Structure formats: C-alpha cells, structure tokens
Amino acid sequence: MKPSTISLVLFLISSFSPLFAASNNGDTRIKLEENKQPHVKRSDFPPGFLFGAATSAYQIEGAYLEDAKSLSNWDAFCHSTGCSVDGENGDIADDHYHMFLEDIDAMHSLGLDSYRFSISWARILPRGRFGEVNSAGIIFYNKIIDNLILKGIKPFVTLNHNDFPQELEDKYGSWLDPEMQEDFLYLAEVCFKSFGDRVKYWVTINEPNMFVELAYELGIFPPSRCSQPFGNCLHGNSDVEPLIAMHNMLLAHGRATKLYHENFQPKQGGLIGLVVHCFMYEPLTDSELDREAAKRAFAFDVGWPLDPTIFGDYPEEMHKYLGSKLPSFSLQEKKFMKNSIDFIGINHYSALYSKDCTNSSCSAVGNSSIQGFVDKVVERDGVLIGEPTGLDYLFVVPRGMEEIVNLIKIRYNNKPMFITENGYSSPDLQEQRVSMLLNDVKRVEFHESYLASLTKSMRDGANVRGYFVWSLMDGYEWSQGYNVRFGLYYVDRQTLTRVPKLSARWYKKFLTNNSVLINQNASRNERLFGKDVI
Ligand code: BGC
Numbered sequence: 001m002k003p004s005t006i007s008l009v010l011f012l013i014s015s016f017s018p019l020f021a022a023s024n025n026g027d028t029r030i031k032l033e034e035n036k037q038p039h040v041k042r043s044d045f046p047p048g049f050l051f052g053a054a055t056s057a058y059q060i061e062g063a064y065l066e067d068a069k070s071l072s073n074w075d076a077f078c079h080s081t082g083c084s085v086d087g088e089n090g091d092i093a094d095d096h097y098h099m100f101l102e103d104i105d106a107m108h109s110l111g112l113d114s115y116r117f118s119i120s121w122a123r124i125l126p127r128g129r130f131g132e133v134n135s136a137g138i139i140f141y142n143k144i145i146d147n148l149i150l151k152g153i154k155p156f157v158t159l160n161h162n163d164f165p166q167e168l169e170d171k172y173g174s175w176l177d178p179e180m181q182e183d184f185l186y187l188a189e190v191c192f193k194s195f196g197d198r199v200k201y202w203v204t205i206n207e208p209n210m211f212v213e214l215a216y217e218l219g220i221f222p223p224s225r226c227s228q229p230f231g232n233c234l235h236g237n238s239d240v241e242p243l244i245a246m247h248n249m250l251l252a253h254g255r256a257t258k259l260y261h262e263n264f265q266p267k268q269g270g271l272i273g274l275v276v277h278c279f280m281y282e283p284l285t286d287s288e289l290d291r292e293a294a295k296r297a298f299a300f301d302v303g304w305p306l307d308p309t310i311f312g313d314y315p316e317e318m319h320k321y322l323g324s325k326l327p328s329f330s331l332q333e334k335k336f337m338k339n340s341i342d343f344i345g346i347n348h349y350s351a352l353y354s355k356d357c358t359n360s361s362c363s364a365v366g367n368s369s370i371q372g373f374v375d376k377v378v379e380r381d382g383v384l385i386g387e388p389t390g391l392d393y394l395f396v397v398p399r400g401m402e403e404i405v406n407l408i409k410i411r412y413n414n415k416p417m418f419i420t421e422n423g424y425s426s427p428d429l430q431e432q433r434v435s436m437l438l439n440d441v442k443r444v445e446f447h448e449s450y451l452a453s454l455t456k457s458m459r460d461g462a463n464v465r466g467y468f469v470w471s472l473m474d475g476y477e478w479s480q481g482y483n484v485r486f487g488l489y490y491v492d493r494q495t496l497t498r499v500p501k502l503s504a505r506w507y508k509k510f511l512t513n514n515s516v517l518i519n520q521n522a523s524r525n526e527r528l529f530g531k532d533v534i
Helices: 004-016 018-024 073-080 096-110 135-150 166-172 179-195 208-217 241-268 288-311 316-325 331-337 399-411 434-438 441-459 502-511 524-529
Strands: 050-054 114-118 154-160 201-206 271-277 280-283 343-347 351-356 374-377 417-422 464-470 489-491 498-500
Touching: 050 154, 050 417, 073 166, 096 135, 096 498, 096 502, 114 201, 114 464, 135 154, 135 179, 154 179, 166 179, 179 201, 179 241, 201 208, 201 241, 201 343, 208 241, 208 271, 208 288, 241 271, 241 288, 241 331, 271 288, 271 417, 280 288, 280 399, 288 316, 288 351, 288 374, 288 399, 343 399, 351 399, 399 417, 399 441, 417 441, 434 489, 441 464, 441 502
Parallel strands: 050 114, 050 464, 114 154, 154 201, 201 271, 271 343, 280 351, 343 417, 417 464
Antiparallel strands: 351 374, 489 498
C-alpha cells in the first residue's frame, strides 16, 4: 500500500536528493539507531498473551467466483482497470480456499495461539442484504473455525478488510453512503449468529484510516476516487470524501458493536474491537511547531478513527482545522460510539517524521486540511528514519513500537490493546533468488527488535494482550501484487507450495519458549533457530 502523502514526499526526495538515492543502493550513510540485536523470549510476555499470525481474505483465498461467491470491489477493480504493478490479481492468490487445511497444519506446527483472518463479505452475502446468505460461504468459514479450534488455535476474525460485494458500490456508492452501515450491520449479525459460539475475538473493520486514504484520497484502491494534488482520478474529492467514508465506517462499526454488546456478548462472551493503522509520528525538529505537528499527525490519522470509539467524537484538532467539513455525530450516535470497543487493534509497521505546515513551506499535500497541515517525511538531516523495506513508505524503526503503544496507552487510558499486525518485507525482491527469500534473517531481526521494543512498553504497564505477525504467508500485497512478500511461509507462485522461511523456524522456536543458548561459537542461524525446528 502507498499513502500518496508519503510516496509524494519520497518521490520528491528521491528525485532531488543524491543522499537518498545513494542510500537506496546500500550506502552506509543510513544510520540505524538500534543496531544491537536484542534478545527477546516468550517468557518476557505474560501468561495468556496471544501470539499469532494474520492474513486477509482477498490476499490469500482465491476461488474468486467459486461456490456462489459474487464479485467483490477488488475483483471488479482488478478485472477492469488493472490493480497492481505486476498486473496480477487475487483470483487465485494462495488458493487458501482449497488449501486451508494445510495452512492450519502450518499454523499448528508453528505453535500459534491464535490466527487472525478476515471474512470475504461477497462469499457470505454475495448481494449484501439484497439477497440470500450463501450457505457455501458459511460452511467454508465454519470449517476454518472448527479446524483451528481442533488444533487449539483461537480464531481472531475481522469482518471487513478492504473487500465488499461490488453490488454495494454499483447500487449506492458503498462507504460514501449511509446505506453501507445497514449492509455492514447485516453482515455482522449474520457472522455473530453463525460463528459467535466459537469466535471470541472480533474486529469490525481493518484500518479504516488507511483504507479511506487509499480509496478516497489517493485513489489507489477501488473505487479510485481522488482529486489534485493527491492523485489523478476521474471522480472524487480528496479533501472531503475520506471524511464521509470514515464517518460511515465508524457508524457501521459503532452499530455493529452495539448489536454485539447487547444481543450476543452476554451469551457468547467474546470481545470486539477496531483495528487501526498506526504510524508513529516523531517531530522532524525539536521546535514547538514540529512537536505540535507530530501531535496533529497522530490526531488526524490514529485519533481520527479511535477517538470516536472511546470518547464519542473526533479529536479536537480535527474540529479546529476542518470545521464544517468534518461530519458530526448526533447526540444519540455519540452515546453508542463512546466506549464501543473492548480493545484497540494496532497495526504497526513504521515511523515517520512530522513537519509543521501552518508556519513553514510544505508540499501541496502537507498544506491540505485533510492532512492536518503536516508534511510526513522520512529523512532528517540527510539520514533516513530507518532501514528501507520492500515498501517505500515503511522503514525499520523498532523504537516506534514502544513509542506508539505508550502514546495509545496514555491517550486511551490503557484500554486493552492487541498488536494485530507487524511485519517486514524485503527490498528489491524481484532481484532476489528463492534461497535468499527463504533465508530471511532481516525479517527475524525485525520481529525480534520490535518485540523487544514492545516488552519495554509492557514493562511500563501497557495493557497489551497479543501480537500477530503480518503475515502467515506471502500473499497478494494489493497494489504491489506478489512481488512484496511479508510471509513467514514462502509461497511459490507457480505451484503454490508453501515453504517455511527461516523466520517461520525462528517463530516456532520463540513460541516454544526454549530460551536460545547464547553460544558465541555457534553460527548465527543455529543460535536463532536451533538445529532442527520445523
Ligand atoms: C494491511 C495489510 C497489508 C499490510 C502490508 C496493512 O496495512 O492491513 O492488508 O498487506 O499492511 O502492506
């Protein structure tokens, strides 16, 4: 995924800064603040802490028209304009629809406590609330849930992760219309009724903040709506539509959680939350203005979806800078939005620097109200914020984990948190051989250092209940197609064979809590993975 704000900045930097270009070629001028590899053990986490791995339906399921599933927005998008840089789509993806038993075996072999996956809305309700429930879809997810439970793995289910029946787009414009709330509520009810006896962790929506930015501000995701300077789209308004879509997503979330809390939770006893994409925003300089900009960046990105679900309204900063552009909640809506979550789902990958635009010159994007008058940049004094990854807006910044968890802890009064996604994709993958992809030492180092950073915040009292690696296996990385790989398992694109990477062996070792003997004479791989783990 590519937030334009960042891509644009990156584009400008890479076009004009020789430093950046050089550092992309492996120049040692990239200074990492954390260059000492930490040692982290499962026993550093409290008993009952859930360790898992995550995926989403469109990214792995395939079987895009099987068993009465309808076309989703992503199917339609990929089959019309083309959706990714490699010209690929999710028609087959990892064929998880047919290979789920093998995949559950892999999860079991890793020793996962939990598996986070999402429901394909178009598989369960091909026509939304305008048609029948598709029993084949219900059967498919029942099989997944039952087989997970059989192996002692707790299902952690997301109701919506970027995809929905295309009919809802064609009929009324999906998330731009309040009708979508009714459809989401119906999906939620069908899922609580069908699966809630066994599913104890629910997420209503994955990353509404990232989704509306990509779909309605940058126009990279369907329905490809945006306006200048964010992108070139046929239709849309990047200053306003993300706010409207988010408002409908939040009300859909709030209404679904109300339904769960009132009608299902008392009997089923599960928890329900919202997952938010959380960049850590650090001030670019020590100036008061940049420190304020970092706070604003947080409010306009993370606080935007989270404040309403805990306090019942949008952040003050958004009211101040957006005025009447910001949709408002009625008194009755504020009441059910407030405290509508049992936990906060944090998807954390990276950090960015924030530069004030209220008082200094910035990019056109940074100068916009929807961005809170903040430019987000990746370099300070010619030094990148962290080591680059396979996505040009994500960098390895382990300290960001501790910082973001602490911020969220303080702002939301230590509400229970799950790290619902954290993962690494290697740069320049097209040029790498399979053996290099399998020998993913960088991914292991990434997880070790982010986990170590997480333990710091937890030692300071952060109420974090679980951690999910993104992703269980290489999948369809949206507009990046299949060349960006996040998986613990390598997936061969021709045969769809799954092969455990070193990171899978490391995770298994980590989860079995065999504290690794630090034998300085043993090879690094032996120390990390043992001799024979998978
Ligand atoms: C999304 C995933 C995506 C991952 C890596 C997250 O923001 O939830 O669907 O694959 O980032 O880009």
